[in-house]
Amino acid sequence: MNGLFFDIFNKYKTAVKHIVTNRSDSNLGxxxxxxxxxxxxxVYENRNQLKTFLNADYLIFPTQTHSATVITVDDRILxxxxxxxxxxxxxxxxxxAIAVTTADCVPLLLYDAKNKAVGVVHAxxxxxxxxxxxxxxxxxxxxxxxxxxxxxVGIGPCISVKNxxxxxxxxxxxxxxxxxxxxxPHSNPEKRYFDLVACNISxxxxxxxxxxNIESSNICTFDSYEDYFSYRKDKNTGRMASVxxxxx
Numbered sequence: 001m002n003g004l005f006f007d008i009f010n011k012y013k014t015a016v017k018h019i020v021t022n023r024s025d026s027n028l029g030x031x032x033x034x035x036x037x038x039x040x041x042x043v044y045e046n047r048n049q050l051k052t053f054l055n056a057d058y059l060i061f062p063t064q065t066h067s068a069t070v071i072t073v074d075d076r077i078l079x080x081x082x083x084x085x086x087x088x089x090x091x092x093x094x095x096x097a098i099a100v101t102t103a104d105c106v107p108l109l110l111y112d113a114k115n116k117a118v119g120v121v122h123a124x125x126x127x128x129x130x131x132x133x134x135x136x137x138x139x140x141x142x143x144x145x146x147x148x149x150x151x152x153v154g155i156g157p158c159i160s161v162k163n164x165x166x167x168x169x170x171x172x173x174x175x176x177x178x179x180x181x182x183x184x185p186h187s188n189p190e191k192r193y194f195d196l197v198a199c200n201i202s203x204x205x206x207x208x209x210x211x212x213n214i215e216s217s218n219i220c221t222f223d224s225y226e227d228y229f230s231y232r233k234d235k236n237t238g239r240m241a242s243v244x245x246x247x248x
Contacts, residue, residue, distance in 0.1 A: 001053040006154035008215040017245045020156040033101045033239025056097040062086045068130035070139045088136040090119040097245035103229035106196050107156035107242035117144040118244035148208035157228045160220035161195035
């Protein structure tokens, strides 16, 4: 299956599998999002092909809510038919692939090789300013003993700061928080640019993740919309999948 892979994880190929999918054509090919113009049968077929590609026993996608909610995928989650409502998943179960979908928001893939645990994060604006990345690592620490210094992070394609405009109803609230340093001036005084990637990296570093353990794709979905879905570019569009899985 075509997609993006991170060098930082490739050295652990026998222990962990990962992928960030791309779009296969100019329409909705290779779409993994259900709340899109695509037919659900196409989405489920794509997900089944991804599951087969990974040789996974399970492939878990959440119902994303633009929150800072993190759910641990355990045996109880595997027995339910409802997708967990959250924007980050973590697990230490082997052959259980966990995934999030994005089309401009920041996908983060996490791997703790020491304690054998993985996580995936959908960090949109609301999730980012609510510290979802920090919440995810804290949950990995509580459940699996993960220490930030041991985490490897891959940051997938997402919208770049020069293409991410936000209105004053949003940036005025951010300007009152520590995240204000990631706001940049705009030619329109009622707008600002916001750097989602830099904000998430800052949170990782402040928590104790090592800079050398963070690998960013440096791909802007808006600029590279022919290869990656971009909601801001196309509006009605599909979603990429960002997946992590421990290998038995």
